[in-house]
Amino acid sequence: MNTVNAADTSFIIFATALVMLMTPGLALFYGGMVRRKNVLSTTVHSYTAMVIVSIQWVLIGYTLCFGKDFAGFIGNFQFLGLHGVGFLPNPDYATTIPQSVFMLFQLMFAIITPALISGAIAERMKFIAFAIFILLWSTLVYDPIAHWVWGAGGWLRNLGALDFAGGNVVHISSGISALVVALVIGKRRKIKTITPHNLPMTLLGAGILWFGWFGFNAGSALAINGVALNAFITTNTSAAAGALTWSICELIIRKKVTSLGIASGIVVGLVAITPSAGFVSPLSSILIGGIGGALCFFFVSVVKQKFGYDDALDAFGCHGIGGIWGGIATGIFASKAINPAGANGLIYGNIRLVGIQLIAIVATIAYSAIMTFIILKVLSKFMSLRVTKEEEVDGLDVSLHGEEAYGGIDL
């Protein structure tokens, strides 16, 4: 027991590097969708998450998530400053890989989650305000929710809620918070005239996200085994199914399949399978990704237009809605035949799992919405969250960063 397995460890180191690459991928995915005058500001949001959360995680984030449980709500300070996090495995989480590798793997999840939120606030939030927001949000929202779901003694884990690779922790938490920030800082000016400036960039970003997601989901098995490979298969299948149904919806409603539609469908399929990747069969993953693609298409192209909130790059529409569907789908399709450590879902006669999943989803929604709102209200006492009208018109790249992505005449 508790001896390091070299194959498992190498696999998780590889998976960690894959998940790390998702955040630059996200920067490309988002960067292509904004106007050319804001591409650097949008890109920098993701890189800021890499910078800030990497430090926060070492100092306090890891221990708040995975330290000894306090009241089911948060970890204690036993791993403060990574004290005691070394080559020995932590049997609470993975018996065959060093705790230091587990810590690094989890760090990459903690990085991409606040970066996802930046999609909702693109082209109008003050850079410094967003940087401080990332620090506060990671500490006060991400770390507690990660502990509830994955930490030993976390109350949702004890309840039996299933979240294989972060449907609640990553996608619902960031998606809901994204909607709250978008509502608090308001719409961009002249929103109806805004179009993406570089869709090839967005498509490359979607491809890198797909690639990195293999580490995200297969790596979440924390070992090389049947569950890891099942997660690899369901992840790839669901991405394809999401892209397929999003495209079909477009074809029916607009008579044309768009490249941005394919990219969006891929990401939604990946989001939807995340909580269930290691619990459901490949056939179920076709339904999970497929329904996710259609559902998010409806949210992004119909519901968002009706309500008129400015979730600029659909962080809520893709990650919030896709994550909620994924959590419910886990309750429907989970199978003990796929993963004995999981549970059977609705189609295997266990309706109770759907109830547990709903509790986890509602708790995540409520906590992240309320905490995000409080963080923003407190932050707005000290600084303005939104750029001025002039800064917005000139573009955030020049006005906030003093740079242009494609400026000047060609020399």
Next chain:
Amino acid sequence: MEEKLTKIDIITSSSKFEELKEALNAIGISGMTVSNVLGCGIQKGHKEFYRGLALDINLLPKIKVEIVVCDVPVDLVVETAKKVLYTEKIGAGKIFIYDVKNVIRVSNGAEGRDALHYDD
């Protein structure tokens, strides 16, 4: 071919373009050519920083809208553009007016006023 043809160039900030286009459509101008341009006037630019290097950038991105009118009065176009583009600050834009010798529509060989006029 006695009708007078006039070309009007409007250089302004790209953020005003949609509003300008709608206002021009409302007075009966549906055709225009638009380009991204860089220019400098007396409007001060901004500073950019690349590693340690600080640069004063005074070539600013603008758009140039070119229209040719015959039936629509030039004064109306100018007044409309001024109304939409006016800000109290410098950098709101400039309008240039030129005489045009002729206009030829390639698809049917029409010239002058007929080349600008489209029957629905």
